[in-house]
Amino acid sequence: MKTLEIVHLLDDVSPGGVMQALAIFEHPAWVGRLRSRVVTVKPDQTLAPSLKADVIMTHFPPRWRALPFLVSLRLRNRHARLIHIEHSYTRAWAAHHVPRFGRFRMMLNISSRLFDRIVAVSQGQSQWLTEAVGIEPRRLQVVSPWSDVPALQAVPPSDWQGQRPLVVGAYGRFVWLKGFDRLVARFLTLDPARYQLYLGGSGPEEQALRALAGEAPHIHFVGQVDDRAGFLAACDIIAVPSRWESFGLVAAEARQAARPLLVAGVDGLPEQAAEAGWEVDFDSEHGLSTCLQNLTPPRLGAMAASARISTQCLVDDRLLRWRQLLPLD
The missing domain is CATH 3.40.50.2000 (Glycogen Phosphorylase B;)
Known part of the structure; x- marks a missing residue:
């Protein structure tokens, strides 16, 4: 059985929720089925790396200045499945930070089309991405983070x-x-x-x-x-x-x-x-x-x-949702 190679692209690897959430990919259930590694990137640069990976996951928020990087990532890694995990943008975040929502919505729509799937980390965020941003529900999957304590x-x-x-x-x-x-x-x-x-x-x-x-x-x-x-x-x-x-x-x-x-x-x-x-x-x-x-x-x-x-099946649920997203067979 082929071992799936996953690369996580982050622009910030300081301790926090995003790094903590990556623990799910080190779970014993994945032994022999996937290998996971982190690569630090600067999304404001034009050229993305060409990576030896079956799946590439981006964990940084998309933005206008990062669009050339994301286009380059798609073109230079045509063989890989691209998945974006949206850790940051939400309805309440936008209310505090976005004075021109139409322009922001356009950026999210353009960037989302460069990925095979988008992962929301909560049902509330997924609903907002569908209703307010216009991302198609069939391209969205909710997978909440897992805290390994x-x-x-x-x-x-x-x-x-x-x-x-x-x-x-x-x-x-x-x-x-x-x-x-x-x-x-x-x-x-x-x-x-x-x-x-x-x-x-x-x-x-x-x-x-x-x-x-x-x-x-x-x-x-x-x-x-x-x-x-x-x-x-x-x-x-x-x-x-x-x-x-x-x-x-x-x-x-x-x-x-x-x-x-x-x-x-x-x-x-x-x-x-x-x-x-x-x-x-x-x-x-x-x-x-x-x-x-x-x-x-x-x-x-x-x-x-x-x-x-409410947390008794938390780990199994996370593992199942990732199995549905990853090309393991």
């Missing part, structure tokens, strides 16, 4: 019964898009005797977030989260207040650890909170407090059970 499945459910403050956790890179400023602002209005916030991570917004939190006794900065299982075990519920989020690996990890979700109603986040949490308007003065006030121990326990159940 086996210890999450062993995290025991929260023991919160109202006997102590509820611990809300949030973690990730401290940048504006993640919306941690909205979460901190809302938490400042909550009773420290009833609610605690653990913020994990670091980034350029850290000093601004610390200044916003001030001396609030119930807002705690715990530093970089290297042990995700340990952090999630210390929390009762996880907030994801992002301003845009194509999928949200943090939400998926929280579900694996039996932690319910409080998510912003954007892009790929609401589908992760179905039966496992609530959508929250983090810009509303009372959005977060209303949800937390309605949270009872039985409700938390039910959502925690649903959260974990």
Whole structure:
């Protein structure tokens, strides 16, 4: 049986969600069936590499300046199946960044025609690519990222019964898009005797977030989260207040650890909170407090059970979807 050669083209290989998502191609199920490697590229250059590969996947967002590169990639690798994984562009992202949507839509349509298939990372993103951008549904496949942290499945459910403050956790890179400023602002209005916030991570917004939190006794900065299982075990519920989020690996990890979700109603986040949490308007003065006030121990326990159940077939689902996309036979 021929081993499938896959090349992943990235313009940024720093640690993050994209690199983490590539772990699915190292799963033992692929041993002897495919080999996967990463090649770093500069998409703003005109000439793409000619590659020894059966499948080439691009993981950088298309843009007008990258179109010559993508055309060159198609022409210089006619033998390969080209698949684009769209990690970045979403409805909420476009609302924040695109003043001339018609021009942006034209660019996405032109670039999408250079690929055999387009992969969206969530149903919400796929719906937007179909309805707003006009990419044909038959050329789209949804394959959500996979977070390879086996210890999450062993995290025991929260023991919160109202006997102590509820611990809300949030973690990730401290940048504006993640919306941690909205979460901190809302938490400042909550009773420290009833609610605690653990913020994990670091980034350029850290000093601004610390200044916003001030001396609030119930807002705690715990530093970089290297042990995700340990952090999630210390929390009762996880907030994801992002301003845009194509999928949200943090939400998926929280579900694996039996932690319910409080998510912003954007892009790929609401589908992760179905039966496992609530959508929250983090810009509303009372959005977060209303949800937390309605949270009872039985409700938390039910959502925690649903959260974990929703991830039981997660790996098998990802593997199946990739088998449907890859020319393995």
